[in-house]
Amino acid sequence: DTAVSQTPKYLVTQMGNDKSIKCEQNLGHDTMYWYKQDSKKFLKIMFSYNNKELIINETVPNRFSPKSPDKAHLNLHINSLELGDSAVYFCASSQTLNTGELFFGEGSRLTVL
Amino acid sequence: GENVEQHPSTLSVQEGDSAVIKCTYSDSASNYFPWYKQELGKGPQLIIDIRSNVGEKKDQRIAVTLNKTAKHFSLHITETQPEDSAVYFCAASTHFGNEKLTFGTGTRLTIIP
Numbered sequence A: 001d002t003a004v005s006q007t008p009k010y011l012v013t014q015m016g017n018d019k020s021i022k023c024e025q026n027l028g029h030d031t032m033y034w035y036k037q038d039s040k041k042f043l044k045i046m047f048s049y050n051n052k053e054l055i056i057n058e059t060v061p062n063r064f065s066p067k068s069p070d071k072a073h074l075n076l077h078i079n080s081l082e083l084g085d086s087a088v089y090f091c092a093s094s095q096t097l098n099t100g101e102l103f104f105g106e107g108s109r110l111t112v113l
Numbered sequence B: 001g002e003n004v005e006q007h008p009s010t011l012s013v014q015e016g017d018s019a020v021i022k023c024t025y026s027d028s029a030s031n032y033f034p035w036y037k038q039e040l041g042k043g044p045q046l047i048i049d050i051r052s053n054v055g056e057k058k059d060q061r062i063a064v065t066l067n068k069t070a071k072h073f074s075l076h077i078t079e080t081q082p083e084d085s086a087v088y089f090c091a092a093s094t095h096f097g098n099e100k101l102t103f104g105t106g107t108r109l110t111i112i113p
Helices: none
Strands: A004-007 A010-013 A019-025 A031-037 A043-050 A053-057 A064-070 A073-078 A087-094 A108-112 B004-007 B010-014 B019-025 B032-038 B045-051 B056-059 B062-067 B072-077 B086-092 B107-112
Touching (some): A010 A019, A019 A087, A019 A108, A043 A064, A043 A073, A073 A087, B004 B086, B010 B019, B019 B086, B032 B062, B045 B062, B072 B086
Parallel strands (some): A010 A108, B010 B107
Antiparallel strands (some): A004 A019, A019 A073, A031 A043, A031 A087, A043 A053, A087 A108, B004 B019, B019 B072, B032 B045, B032 B086, B056 B062, B062 B072, B086 B107
């Protein structure tokens, strides 16, 4: 049973396209996150949602739009993809916003050509 | 905002030897310091964490030390094994949790059999 699952695992697309990555957690957690990991492995928070409410929105272009239909799901939609968007995107969850452990999904590798 | 520096970026040790990874942070208000391990093709996984009211914490072969005055903390792995090979990330937060979690740049640890 996968705790945090995200799809697709790999995504290859052309510049200018729109794509979505889906994430679901079955841990009953209140808080979910999107992180971006670049080619140098640097991990940076993009968004966090607590009980479907946006809590953190770091300096991310507004081409990135998260959507949380319920507290078990947090999807990421990206418009007008650019070369610099190529990265691995990780979904994560934690019990609450200020309770320790982050549980990460396996990542979605996005390649923009 | 918080800045977390991590050294070294790569580390190779002989199986059975010890490995030490060091991190420094800039915000003296930081009070939560987790360490995550990322294996190839997987998401990061919490291996140990420490809060600012504790100077050292140990879990089997893994230990973390915290020096609040110097604003640095370290991960120590003893009796290293091949399965310890991974990328390790330190992180720091000012909220005892994940709301303002800032990651270090990662250390690729290779255990030489």
